[in-house]
Amino acid sequence: VISRVGGGAAPATGADPAVEWDGSRLRILDQTLLPFREEVIELRDAGEVAAAIRRLAVRGAPLIGVAAAYGMAMAARDTAGDMAALDQAADALRGARPTAANLAWAVQRVVAAARAAPTGGVPAAALAEAAAIEAEEEAASAALATRGADLLAGARRILTHCNTGALAAGGQGTALAVVSALAERGPVEVTVCETRPLLQGARLTVWELRRRGIAHRLIVDAAAAGLIARGEIDAVLVGCDRVAANGDVANKVGTYGHALAARAAGIPMVVACPTSSIDLSLATGAQIPIEERPGEEVLRAAGEVVTLPDTLCSNPAFDVTPAELVTALVTERGIAAPPTGERLAALLDAP
Amino acid sequence: VISRVGGGAAPATGADPAVEWDGSRLRILDQTLLPFREEVIELRDAGEVAAAIRRLAVRGAPLIGVAAAYGMAMAARDTAGDMAALDQAADALRGARPTAANLAWAVQRVVAAARAAPTGGVPAAALAEAAAIEAEEEAASAALATRGADLLAGARRILTHCNTGALAAGGQGTALAVVSALAERGPVEVTVCETRPLLQGARLTVWELRRRGIAHRLIVDAAAAGLIARGEIDAVLVGCDRVAANGDVANKVGTYGHALAARAAGIPMVVACPTSSIDLSLATGAQIPIEERPGEEVLRAAGEVVTLPDTLCSNPAFDVTPAELVTALVTERGIAAPPTGERLAALLDAP
Numbered sequence: 183v184i185s186r187v188g189g190g191a192a193p194a195t196g197a198d199p200a201v202e203w204d205g206s207r208l209r210i211l212d213q214t215l216l217p218f219r220e221e222v223i224e225l226r227d228a229g230e231v232a233a234a235i236r237r238l239a240v241r242g243a244p245l246i247g248v249a250a251a252y253g254m255a256m257a258a259r260d261t262a263g264d265m266a267a268l269d270q271a272a273d274a275l276r277g278a279r280p281t282a283a284n285l286a287w288a289v290q291r292v293v294a295a296a297r298a299a300p301t302g303g304v305p306a307a308a309l310a311e312a313a314a315i316e317a318e319e320e321a322a323s324a325a326l327a328t329r330g331a332d333l334l335a336g337a338r339r340i341l342t343h344c345n346t347g348a349l350a351a352g353g354q355g356t357a358l359a360v361v362s363a364l365a366e367r368g369p370v371e372v373t374v375c376e377t378r379p380l381l382q383g384a385r386l387t388v389w390e391l392r393r394r395g396i397a398h399r400l401i402v403d404a405a406a407a408g409l410i411a412r413g414e415i416d417a418v419l420v421g422c423d424r425v426a427a428n429g430d431v432a433n434k435v436g437t438y439g440h441a442l443a444a445r446a447a448g449i450p451m452v453v454a455c456p457t458s459s460i461d462l463s464l465a466t467g468a469q470i471p472i473e474e475r476p477g478e479e480v481l482r483a484a485g486e487v488v489t490l491p492d493t494l495c496s497n498p499a500f501d502v503t504p505a506e507l508v509t510a511l512v513t514e515r516g517i518a519a520p521p522t523g524e525r526l527a528a529l530l531d532a533p
Numbered sequence: 534v535i536s537r538v539g540g541g542a543a544p545a546t547g548a549d550p551a552v553e554w555d556g557s558r559l560r561i562l563d564q565t566l567l568p569f570r571e572e573v574i575e576l577r578d579a580g581e582v583a584a585a586i587r588r589l590a591v592r593g594a595p596l597i598g599v600a601a602a603y604g605m606a607m608a609a610r611d612t613a614g615d616m617a618a619l620d621q622a623a624d625a626l627r628g629a630r631p632t633a634a635n636l637a638w639a640v641q642r643v644v645a646a647a648r649a650a651p652t653g654g655v656p657a658a659a660l661a662e663a664a665a666i667e668a669e670e671e672a673a674s675a676a677l678a679t680r681g682a683d684l685l686a687g688a689r690r691i692l693t694h695c696n697t698g699a700l701a702a703g704g705q706g707t708a709l710a711v712v713s714a715l716a717e718r719g720p721v722e723v724t725v726c727e728t729r730p731l732l733q734g735a736r737l738t739v740w741e742l743r744r745r746g747i748a749h750r751l752i753v754d755a756a757a758a759g760l761i762a763r764g765e766i767d768a769v770l771v772g773c774d775r776v777a778a779n780g781d782v783a784n785k786v787g788t789y790g791h792a793l794a795a796r797a798a799g800i801p802m803v804v805a806c807p808t809s810s811i812d813l814s815l816a817t818g819a820q821i822p823i824e825e826r827p828g829e830e831v832l833r834a835a836g837e838v839v840t841l842p843d844t845l846c847s848n849p850a851f852d853v854t855p856a857e858l859v860t861a862l863v864t865e866r867g868i869a870a871p872p873t874g875e876r877l878a879a880l881l882d883a884p
Contacts, residue, residue, distance in 0.1 A: 315799030378753040384840040402729035404754040404787025436755025442793040483834030489735040492748045501759030
């Protein structure tokens with residue numbers, strides 16, 4: 183553990199990367215401690231990567247894809263290319279969180295690269311594939327940021343949910359990469375939904391926007407719809423965890439409500455993600471597995487108990503926004519506005 | 534201060550009333566400490582009542598009307614019927630919280646009773662009016678509960694927001710009085726939105742439902758829309774702070790989002806309140822003053838800091854649900870389904 187206390191005061195340029203391969207281990211910034219403490223932890227094998235994903239030390243659909251790919255690379259190294267053992271590691275990583283498409287996608291890519299490798303070459307092939315995924319996701323972030331900023335030209339007051347920055351995806355992230363690109367062109371003010379229960383908006387997005395020097399204000403999630411109705415927001419801009427073949431989008435719980443409010447107010451609801459989040463194998467959002475997390479997360483807020491401790495809680499971590507409420511899906515390969523099966527298929531076929 | 538620790542374990546029958554006039558002081562259960570501590574505090578004059586309303590030690594639109602009425606009675610006593618001094622007390626009480634219609638309504642009723650009283654009879658007249666308001670609100674709760682349960686016959690899975698029980702209104706409350714009436718007729722399961730920032734759902738509604746022996750589960754506010762879309766809720770049932778002449782409804786921030794989700798899913802969105810919450814002087818919800826509370830409430834959850842302490846926050850305490858999204862407004866005098874100007878006026882004219 184390499185720790186540095188006092189994250190908020192650290193200069194923007196001194197930020198540790200959210201994930202970093204050091205040649206033998208994956209170093210990650212433990213996101214459960216932000217914004218109060220910056221602590222880098224080292225994950226030494228696939229099991230530690232799966233555990234870190236499960237406890238949300240590393241999170242964000244594209245980023246857990248990258249982390250899992252390196253987990254697979256470590257598994258390939260540690261099992262000396264034994265494909266049965268590698269499949270076991272793949273199952274454990276895939277099972278860490280069910281909703282994000284990127285996790286299974288990245289694991290599958292490394293498995294395929296390993297299968298295609300010559301005997302003895304599996305570890306090197308797996309590591310090369312992980313590095314390729316990381317590089318592609320970083321490039322995707324830059325490309326979708328430009329496309330998103332073009333699409334949203336003129337939008338100044340952006341509402342976002344959860345965290346979609348460098349802590350969630352390669353490069354500058356997904357929706358927050360678009361925000362940064364917009365901020366380079368003119369003034370932007372971001373309304374950040376705190377994102378109960380785990381407060382990724384309050385903890386992570388506020389921390390990233392402060393580092394980037396982008397104006398922002400924090401609200402409780404329940405305030406979003408009213409502010410949108412009052413005309414205080416120009417566009418809702420979020421990331422996503424999985425896009426079904428018909429354009430339905432699973433994202434952090436609360437997104438669907440923001441989409442309803444955006445539609446009622448006639449403002450755009452824009453979803454930004456790399457194409458690795460698109461899963462054509464699921465016909466509609468109803469088939470996307472929605473992770474139910476422990477009720478304990480609802481019972482506590484910022485670590486403090488909010489009610490009588492043995493209260494029954496329900497804690498779905500995601501919800502599904504139907505394609506018809508999504509104004510545009512912005513990816514590195516192009517924009518589907520609105521997302522339809524045809525447009526998504528075309529995006530994935532594009533070079 | 535009369536305190537009793539361990540609220541959750543206390544028997545249902547042993548509950549202190551939310552407000553109680555003891556002949557010279559108003560005793561209130563300090564709601565800021567629930568559900569972890571039951572502490573009764575004594576308010577000895579109008580200023581202490583206003584302060585208690587401001588800091589939400591007593592809350593809920595109908596209940597702050599009752600509390601303010603007793604505050605006015607104490608002011609009439611303490612100023613020996615000096616009408617100028619009584620008007621000052623009225624201003625201070627009205628200013629304590631701007632959104633609830635009941636507060637200004639109750640204060641005005643006591644002022645009118647005082648004005649109509651003979652010289653020397655002002656204190657007695659003011660106290661009699663406060664007691665009348667309390668009795669009327671208690672009767673209203675019972676009447677609207679029966680009407681609401683008739684309307685919602687067959688609805689088993691109810692989603693509610695904030696607190697609308699005996700801690701918010703006379704008798705058994707507003708929406709929670711309807712829930713109790715439904716529960717007497719058959720099984721009911723209440724999905725309780727925690728109601729950030731101050732967690733009245735988690736702290737107060739959970740506490741009340743447990744005492745009443747009604748099944749419930751707690752969710753974060755952002756989960757409501759997705760659960761409604763998934764078919765897990767039969768009806769949304771809330772209270773309100775003010776109804777405009779056209780039927781628009783101001784209620785705790787987050788209500789509007791639930792109303793949008795209910796409409797999208799085709800389930801009823803029912804609002805329960807005494808007619809004292811109806812304000813025909815405001816044409817539409819756009820004219821209802823929406824209280825902006827300190828950002829500090831967003832920066833903390835259950836007392837714990839959620840992000841970097843100097844983060845800018847926006848904290849509207851209420852939002853407005855347009856009349857067209859309200860399936861029915863349930864009052865003690867009848868139901869307006871949906872609420873229209875004509876129906877509201879007819880309700881207020883009813884005997």
